[in-house]
Amino acid sequence: xxxxxxxxxxxxxxxxxxxxxxxxxxKKKELTTSIAEDTKIDHSTKKELINENAQNFTDNVKVxxxxxxxxxxxNEVNQLMRDSxxxxxxxxxxxxxxxxxxxxxxxxxxxTKLSFKVNNVLKGDVSLEGKKITILEQGGYISAKQSGMQDxxxxxxxxxxxxxxxxxxxxxxxSVKGDEFVAFLSSExxxxxxxxxxxxxAVYKSKFEYDKNSKEYIRPSDDFDExxxxxxxxxxxxxxxxxxxxxxxxxxxVTELVEETT
Numbered sequence: 001x002x003x004x005x006x007x008x009x010x011x012x013x014x015x016x017x018x019x020x021x022x023x024x025x026x027k028k029k030e031l032t033t034s035i036a037e038d039t040k041i042d043h044s045t046k047k048e049l050i051n052e053n054a055q056n057f058t059d060n061v062k063v064x065x066x067x068x069x070x071x072x073x074x075n076e077v078n079q080l081m082r083d084s085x086x087x088x089x090x091x092x093x094x095x096x097x098x099x100x101x102x103x104x105x106x107x108x109x110x111x112t113k114l115s116f117k118v119n120n121v122l123k124g125d126v127s128l129e130g131k132k133i134t135i136l137e138q139g140g141y142i143s144a145k146q147s148g149m150q151d152x153x154x155x156x157x158x159x160x161x162x163x164x165x166x167x168x169x170x171x172x173x174x175s176v177k178g179d180e181f182v183a184f185l186s187s188e189x190x191x192x193x194x195x196x197x198x199x200x201x202a203v204y205k206s207k208f209e210y211d212k213n214s215k216e217y218i219r220p221s222d223d224f225d226e227x228x229x230x231x232x233x234x235x236x237x238x239x240x241x242x243x244x245x246x247x248x249x250x251x252x253x254v255t256e257l258v259e260e261t262t
Contacts (some may be wrong), residue, residue, distance in 0.1 A: 030204040046051035061141065064167045074205055075246050077253040084201050086124035087103035088254050089217075090117045092179045094131065095143045100191050106151060110167045112141035112174035113197075120261050122182070134197040135183065141166055172204045172220045181216050182254055208254045216255045221247050 076078050081087060083258045099108040112136040118128045144150075145161035168174065175181070184206035185198035200206045208217035224244050231237045 003131045019030055019032075033161075044140065057222050058208075061164045061166045064165050065171050066167060067140075068169050069201060070202060070205060072202070074202055075250060077250060077257060078181040078199070080184040080206055081123055083156070083186075085187055086128070086198060087122035087182070088116075088118045088124070088128070088133075088185065089182045089261075090119040090180070091119065092175050092177055092181075093117050094177055095175060097139070098136065099142050099146050100136075101146065105148065107148035108142055108146040109191075110146075110165075112137045112140040114213060117138060117182070120258065121255055122261055134187065134195065136189075136193075136197045136199055137174050137189065138200070139166075139168045169203050181210040182210075182258060208251065216251055217258060219247060225233050256257045 071082075072079075074083075090206075094115040095115070098111045098113040101108045111212060114137055116133050116135050118131055118133060121129050141164050143161065144156070144165070145162050147165070148160055150157060183198075184201050185197070186201050187198050188197050189197070189198075204220045208219050210216075211218050222243075222245075224240055227240050228237060231240060
C-alpha cells in the first residue's frame, strides 16, 4: 500500500503543479512559468523548516522532489527587473505552511507563506521599504487528503489520508526564518486566497540568497561540481562550465545592484 500510495501521490503532484503553472502562464505569458515534469521520493527528514512560532512543521515526512522546466531562462538581471513588478532585498521574519485548495478539483497546491521584511526596494513601490509583505513560495507540506486522494482512492484509511509530504522544487528547500535574500516578485496570480501577497516570478530562479561568507547574493543552483565529475564528454563539461559562468555573473550583478541602493 505504501509503495502504491507514493506512486499515486507522485501522479497527483504532477497534475496539480502542472495545472497551477498552466494557469499562471495563460494569465501573464511574458513572465517565466514553471511546469513539473517529474517527481522523486526522498525518505529524508526535514527538521530545519519552521513555522511562525519557530517550531518544526513536521518531524518526519516523505520528501517529494518536483523537477521543473522553465519557459524563460533568466541569465541577466535586466531580464528579472523587466519582468518583475517588485524587486526587494530583505529578511524572512516567519514562515507558515499554506495549502491553496482548488475548489473545482479538490486538489491542493503546497506553498510556504513568508512574512518578509523589506529592507531595500530595488524596483517598485518604494513606500514598502521597512514594511512587511507576504510572499507565497512554491513548495511546502501537504497531506494525502489535501492532494485529492480521498476521492480517487476511497479505501484509504484516515491514517493514510493524514500522511504528510514535503514538496520541494528541484531539490531547493522553501525559505525559513532568518533567510536573507533578493526577490523578484509579481502580485499577479490565479490563487484566490483572501489576502494580498506576492510570488517569485520564476520560483527559485528569481531568488538570490545572501551568503555571509562571500557577502554575495547567490541564486540556488544545481550541484555543478558533481555535474562536472559525472560528465564524461568534453562538450558536456563545456556546457556545465558555461552555466557556472552565467551563475557567477548574475550573482555578482545582483550583489552590485543591492550595493548601489544601500
